[in-house]
Amino acid sequence: MNDIIHKHRKIALLITLIIIVSVAITAYLIYYKNKVKLLDRSRFKELTEQIDAFTGSEECKDQESLRGYITAWADENGIKYRVDNSGNIIFNSKSAARKKSMSPSVVCVSYNYETAHNNAKLLASAAMIAATELNSGRKTVIFVNDEKNSGEGYKGINKKYLSGKSKVIYMDYGESAYLSCSSFGRTISQISIPFKREKVSCDTGVRVHISGINSAEISADSSKHPDPVSVFSQLLTRLKSKSVTFQLADFEIGSNGYMYPVSVDATFVLNSYSVSSFTKYIDKRIKEWEKSYSSSFPDLTFTYEIIDDDAQLPVDAYSSAATGKLTNVLYTLKSGNYSYEASDNIPEGMDEGDIYGMNRIIDLKPSGDTIIIDIMSQASSDENMEKVTGDNKAAASLFKCNYDIVDNVAVFNNTRNSLSRTLRKTFYKINDISGANSVLKENYDNYYTPCSVLASKGKSKDVVHLRLSEKKAAQLTNTVLCYIATKGNFFSL
Numbered sequence: 472m473n474d475i476i477h478k479h480r481k482i483a484l485l486i487t488l489i490i491i492v493s494v495a496i497t498a499y500l501i502y503y504k505n506k507v508k509l510l511d512r513s514r515f516k517e518l519t520e521q522i523d524a525f526t527g528s529e530e531c532k533d534q535e536s537l538r539g540y541i542t543a544w545a546d547e548n549g550i551k552y553r554v555d556n557s558g559n560i561i562f563n564s565k566s567a568a569r570k571k572s573m574s575p576s577v578v579c580v581s582y583n584y585e586t587a588h589n590n591a592k593l594l595a596s597a598a599m600i601a602a603t604e605l606n607s608g609r610k611t612v613i614f615v616n617d618e619k620n621s622g623e624g625y626k627g628i629n630k631k632y633l634s635g636k637s638k639v640i641y642m643d644y645g646e647s648a649y650l651s652c653s654s655f656g657r658t659i660s661q662i663s664i665p666f667k668r669e670k671v672s673c674d675t676g677v678r679v680h681i682s683g684i685n686s687a688e689i690s691a692d693s694s695k696h697p698d699p700v701s702v703f704s705q706l707l708t709r710l711k712s713k714s715v716t717f718q719l720a721d722f723e724i725g726s727n728g729y730m731y732p733v734s735v736d737a738t739f740v741l742n743s744y745s746v747s748s749f750t751k752y753i754d755k756r757i758k759e760w761e762k763s764y765s766s767s768f769p770d771l772t773f774t775y776e777i778i779d780d781d782a783q784l785p786v787d788a789y790s791s792a793a794t795g796k797l798t799n800v801l802y803t804l805k806s807g808n809y810s811y812e813a814s815d816n817i818p819e820g821m822d823e824g825d826i827y828g829m830n831r832i833i834d835l836k837p838s839g840d841t842i843i844i845d846i847m848s849q850a851s852s853d854e855n856m857e858k859v860t861g862d863n864k865a866a867a868s869l870f871k872c873n874y875d876i877v878d879n880v881a882v883f884n885n886t887r888n889s890l891s892r893t894l895r896k897t898f899y900k901i902n903d904i905s906g907a908n909s910v911l912k913e914n915y916d917n918y919y920t921p922c923s924v925l926a927s928k929g930k931s932k933d934v935v936h937l938r939l940s941e942k943k944a945a946q947l948t949n950t951v952l953c954y955i956a957t958k959g960n961f962f963s964l
Contacts, residue, residue: 508901511603515945519591522540522591523588526591526594531588537582548602555627557626559624560613561613564610566607573608574637574638576611576637577632578597578642580614582617597612597614599948599952600955605955611632613628620688641925641936643920643936646941650937651936651937651938654882655849655917659846659878659879660875662846662867663843664797666842667792667793668788673718674781677739677775678738678775680735680773681699682733685733687731689849689918697760697771700806704798715745716742720739722738740785740788753775756773789842796872799870800866801844805830808828809827810825820915827850828848829847829849829850850882852882880923881923883934890935893958894954896959922934
């Protein structure tokens with residue numbers, strides 16, 4: 472009997488201990504969850520809406536207006552910052568007294584008035600990281616001046632913000648959230664075509680005009696964006712292929728730096744009997760463009776006019792030799808993506824059809840007595856970059872034109888795993904999510920990012936790219952805040 476009573480007492484004691492432990496764990500989890508919610512979500516939502524309203528208005532008309540908006544927000548909230556000579560807005564917080572040995576954290580985002588409306592949540596995320604007071608090591612948030620996607624702001628960042636122990640997070644925004652430690656390199660090259668002018672000998676002009684294109688960053692999905700340079704090339708090729716006697720009087724491409732071109736104006740001079748066939752071809756191109764792009768680009772304009780008044784005809788035009796070379800080079804240059812084929816030596820982790828390179832014409836202009844074609848090439852490795860730029864060089868050589876590389880940024884590849892590992896662990900630990908969503912995906916970037924430039928600054932090499940998305944912007948902002956505060960040591964919260 473006593474044994475039975477003793478046994479029941481043991482069971483009761485065990486149950487009591489289990490209840491006590493369960494209550495303690497529950498209380499800790501409630502406390503812990505509150506502690507790791509460093510992001511003020513209501514303030515983040517409000518700020519996103521404010522930025523979205525401003526960047527979608529006519530007030531956001533240039534880089535200066537966007538920079539003024541960001542700095543005015545900082546002034547209103549009493550947040551210290553400085554603007555450097557490159558137009559970068561730098562929020563730099565000193566380390567807490569007991570956290571001086573902690574590695575500094577640097578967060579970089581691009582600000583570009585032309586793409587800011589699509590990146591309102593990204594800008595709000597960086598602003599919240601800058602504004603949130605943390606008991607942490609040094610925290611630096613840099614809004615990098617990236618007008619026209621030129622990357623000049625990244626080149627101008629002072630190395631002192633990227634010391635040897637710094638952990639650097641470059642953030643951007645897209646359809647899906649992921650973490651990346653590698654991205655494409657970028658090469659800017661030029662093909663030069665010498666030219667002379669000659670008198671116009673034909674009797675009719677056709678002036679083509681395309682405008683109303685909102686520029687965007689160049690990506691692998693080029694089919695969604697109208698390319699006015701391709702139309703210009705198609706018109707030249709059409710005239711040549713039909714053996715039409717014509718002259719190119721003038722052309723002007725609306726270049727937008729390292730982004731998609733936005734317009735084209737060109738005047739072709741030909742004999743009157745060839746005009747009807749040429750304009751019918753243009754009409755087909757106009758219908759194709761309206762079908763493909765009018766819903767996404769409501770201000771798109773694609774028109775032409777016929778000039779049959781001798782007094783209004785151009786007096787001179789590019790020589791037939793220069794026009795022929797220009798037509799041949801534009802036709803030969805590949806403007807699109809390079810993808811792995813079954814016959815290629817496909818790297819581990821990649822599949823047939825995956826993109827390994829891109830090539831885009833970003834500008835076309837006369838300069839002195841030379842026509843300059845500016846080309847942006849991107850690729851996943853040095854070997855693949857040689858393939859892409861090799862094709863450009865071959866096109867130039869084929870038609871006896873000069874080819875030069877004017878700028879090059881190396882492929883980015885971070886072999887360290889400290890920062891990426893800790894960010895993934897932080898994401899898993901702090902967010903109220905489960906299953907597949909509890910894992911921060913790792914991916915590779917099939918496009919250029921400025922991570923390589925950041926990694927080349929100072930001695931800091933632990934740089935990662937964090938892509939935010941509509942659904943996970945708040946979670947990832949909170950993740951970055953918790954990472955900066957703890958560096959993986961969650962008991963310090």
